[in-house]
Amino acid sequence: MTDTIARPPFDPEIEAALSATGGFPSLTLDMIPVLRGAPMMAGPDPREVLAERGFTVEDVTITGYEDAEIVVSVIAKAGRTGIGPGIFHTHGGGMILGDRWAGVTQFIDWAERYNGVIVTVEYRLAPEFPDPFPVEDCYAGLVWTAANAEQLGIDPSRLVIGGASAGGGLAAGTALLARDRRGPALAGQVLICPMLDDRDLTLSTAQIDGIGVWDRTSNITGWTALLGDRRGTDEVSIYAAPARAADLTGLPPAYIDCGSAEVFRDEDVSYAMRLWEAGVQAELHVWAGGFHGFEMFAPHAALSQAAAAARDSWVNRLLGA
Amino acid sequence: MQDLLGRLTALDPDASETLKVVSYFDALVARSVGVESMLRGAAVLSGATVGYRDDRMTVRVRADGVRVDPRDMADAWPRREIGSGVVAWIERDGDAHANDAMILERLALALGIIRARRSVGQESAVELAISAYASADERAGALARLRVTDGPLVVVASPPDPAPAAHPSAIVATRHGLTRATILPSGLDPLAAWAQSDAPRLGVGLEGVPLPESWSSALIAARLTSTAEPVVAAADLGAALIVAEHAESGTPHPDAAALAALDERSLELLDAVAGEQSVRAAAARLGRHHSSVQEKLATLSGTLGYDPRMPRGRTRFALARMLLTLSGWERPDVGGTRDRASVEPRAGRQ
Numbered sequence: 001m002t003d004t005i006a007r008p009p010f011d012p013e014i015e016a017a018l019s020a021t022g023g024f025p026s027l028t029l030d031m032i033p034v035l036r037g038a039p040m041m042a043g044p045d046p047r048e049v050l051a052e053r054g055f056t057v058e059d060v061t062i063t064g065y066e067d068a069e070i071v072v073s074v075i076a077k078a079g080r081t082g083i084g085p086g087i088f089h090t091h092g093g094g095m096i097l098g099d100r101w102a103g104v105t106q107f108i109d110w111a112e113r114y115n116g117v118i119v120t121v122e123y124r125l126a127p128e129f130p131d132p133f134p135v136e137d138c139y140a141g142l143v144w145t146a147a148n149a150e151q152l153g154i155d156p157s158r159l160v161i162g163g164a165s166a167g168g169g170l171a172a173g174t175a176l177l178a179r180d181r182r183g184p185a186l187a188g189q190v191l192i193c194p195m196l197d198d199r200d201l202t203l204s205t206a207q208i209d210g211i212g213v214w215d216r217t218s219n220i221t222g223w224t225a226l227l228g229d230r231r232g233t234d235e236v237s238i239y240a241a242p243a244r245a246a247d248l249t250g251l252p253p254a255y256i257d258c259g260s261a262e263v264f265r266d267e268d269v270s271y272a273m274r275l276w277e278a279g280v281q282a283e284l285h286v287w288a289g290g291f292h293g294f295e296m297f298a299p300h301a302a303l304s305q306a307a308a309a310a311r312d313s314w315v316n317r318l319l320g321a
Numbered sequence: 322m323q324d325l326l327g328r329l330t331a332l333d334p335d336a337s338e339t340l341k342v343v344s345y346f347d348a349l350v351a352r353s354v355g356v357e358s359m360l361r362g363a364a365v366l367s368g369a370t371v372g373y374r375d376d377r378m379t380v381r382v383r384a385d386g387v388r389v390d391p392r393d394m395a396d397a398w399p400r401r402e403i404g405s406g407v408v409a410w411i412e413r414d415g416d417a418h419a420n421d422a423m424i425l426e427r428l429a430l431a432l433g434i435i436r437a438r439r440s441v442g443q444e445s446a447v448e449l450a451i452s453a454y455a456s457a458d459e460r461a462g463a464l465a466r467l468r469v470t471d472g473p474l475v476v477v478a479s480p481p482d483p484a485p486a487a488h489p490s491a492i493v494a495t496r497h498g499l500t501r502a503t504i505l506p507s508g509l510d511p512l513a514a515w516a517q518s519d520a521p522r523l524g525v526g527l528e529g530v531p532l533p534e535s536w537s538s539a540l541i542a543a544r545l546t547s548t549a550e551p552v553v554a555a556a557d558l559g560a561a562l563i564v565a566e567h568a569e570s571g572t573p574h575p576d577a578a579a580l581a582a583l584d585e586r587s588l589e590l591l592d593a594v595a596g597e598q599s600v601r602a603a604a605a606r607l608g609r610h611h612s613s614v615q616e617k618l619a620t621l622s623g624t625l626g627y628d629p630r631m632p633r634g635r636t637r638f639a640l641a642r643m644l645l646t647l648s649g650w651e652r653p654d655v656g657g658t659r660d661r662a663s664v665e666p667r668a669g670r671q
Contacts, residue, residue: 012348012349012351012352012353012354012358013349013354013358013361013362015348015352016344016345016346016348016349016352016362017345019344019345019347019348020341020342020344020345020348021341299385299386300361300364300365300384300385300386301361301386302357302358302361302386304386305386305387
């Protein structure tokens with residue numbers, strides 16, 4: 001059945017990049033140890049990029065979920081003075097992979113332009129630390145950031161959360177936690193191809209099965225690692241899977257993007273629509289022919305340049321002024 | 322910026338760099354991307370700015386995939402010709418990188434394929450639209466590319482020069498030589514498609530039939546044009562068109578062959594008799610005495626085996642005469658009264 005289901009074609013340029021790498025495998029739980037040993041994304045080490053761009057990094061150990069110690073990194077231009085926006089980053093990697101450096105370079109332009117500070121959190125990964133460890137660690141990092149805003153030179157009225165993929169899902173979940181616990185006020189949430197729904201019920205998950213990047217099997221693997229037997233049942237919280245949240249009122253303005261040829265398309269589009277229903281400001285971009293994470297995979301492609309420019313435009317409207 | 326090849330190699334150290342470059346461009350060719358996407362591929366694979374110049378434009382794309390201002394290439398840069406006046410280059414200052422030559426080669430190959438595909442312009446679309454060998458879908462696609470209206474169309478055949486002012490038109494090689502095919506909306510006066518001063522002789526194809534049929538009938542009509550009748554519509558031929566079409570593929574009909582064997586003066590005489598409806602009028606036109614015309618006609622009737630003055634003989638002669646004209650057997654420019662259609666072969670027939 002899945003062999004014959006129609007799907008949007010991939011954009012030619014990103015497809016070329018994908019084919020040149022021999023494709024992206026469907027991930028299963030047994031592959032996790034091997035994958036953690038390999039670089040998640042090809043490209044220069046983010047820490048080297050930060051150093052080249054004149055950013056300094058300070059690691060701070062803070063208290064995470066259940067009083068465990070976790071690390072956050074505070075990233076700012078060397079010799080920075082004054083105050084500016086804070087960008088709290090939750091990294092991607094399907095809840096099972098990656099570290100706080102993964103994808104952080106997507107935010108350094110903004111930190112540079114607005115004299116901002118990036119705080120990126122090393123939340124603990126599933127399956128060793130299943131839900132609610134990841135999202136609670138992220139929330140702890142956000143609370144620490146807001147509590148130390150003055151010391152960090154962050155304007156508390158301009159604190160933005162952002163992340164890609166699982167990091168987008170964690171950002172959305174953390175924003176829900178912050179709303180429900182009356183925690184830090186957020187000025188915006190940047191949800192880049194976010195992973196929001198554990199239920200595996202959308203058309204887009206059926207379309208992206210055994211093809212593209214982060215296909216249906218990989219997605220089930222990620223959610224199963226996070227939720228175990230609870231995956232797809234009523235026992236899953238809205239903070240783990242924000243797509244389940246019935247009430248999206250009172251959330252900060254959202255930027256949501258995704259590709260038209262990725263598992264997360266339908267849950268991301270649906271989340272944007274329900275934010276609008278709830279009276280929340282949201283901007284949605286669905287990039288034609290994009291597979292999951294195409295920007296990181298092929299940053300040179302015209303599609304990736306357009307996606308980055310659109311996100312940049314939104315942040316300029318949010319933080320520029 | 323680190324080149325894509327390096328990053329791809331980090332992801333998959335086992336696959337060769339050549340394979341990655343080849344598969345990258347193959348994927349782009351398979352999807353028929355444009356020049357800029359091709360250049361972007363080469364730029365990110367090589368980690369250098371890549372440029373391209375043809376007769377219309379210069380395009381440069383930086384190693385991070387961003388298009389930059391056109392600038393001409395420096396002599397020192399590695400380059401590759403793609404066609405006449407078309408060149409691509411890698412803006413590599415200093416020593417060439419190991420993969421530059423291979424990337425440039427694959428880029429040139431890919432651009433060559435894309436250029437060939439895209440040069441399917443108006444001319445070949447016209448040819449496709451009237452081709453009996455193209456499928457209905459192909460013909461519809463060609464018409465769509467030509468952006469002609471949905472209404473009924475007709476094909477007009479004319480000499481290669483001059484070209485019509487505005488309508489889709491192409492010079493097509495036919496078994497009767499190079500002929501211009503022009504697609505016009507039905508109902509439009511075909512002569513109006515050309516500037517008044519240089520309207521050529523026109524064979525107007527049938528209307529309300531598929532374009533390949535309209536074209537084949539136009540070719541017949543064009544070959545029947547003359548100074549006296551510069552525009553011939555296939556529809557006006559009536560049932561004679563069926564005879565003409567049938568004769569196209571077969572061996573020459575004996576009646577036509579018999580006319581071909583006659584001398585110029587005899588043919589002239591027969592034409593005059595057929596045209597004037599009486600021996601007396603024919604004799605006047607020819608400037609000969611009517612009794613000698615009468616005498617000659619009797620001899621010719623014997624040679625031909627029918628009397629062109631009798632009703633059946635008249636039809637027989639008319640058809641044979643048409644087939645003779647279509648066959649192109651007549652020698653050109655003899656006598657001056659019979660003028661060969663100018664669409665008839667200029668070079669030798671196949």
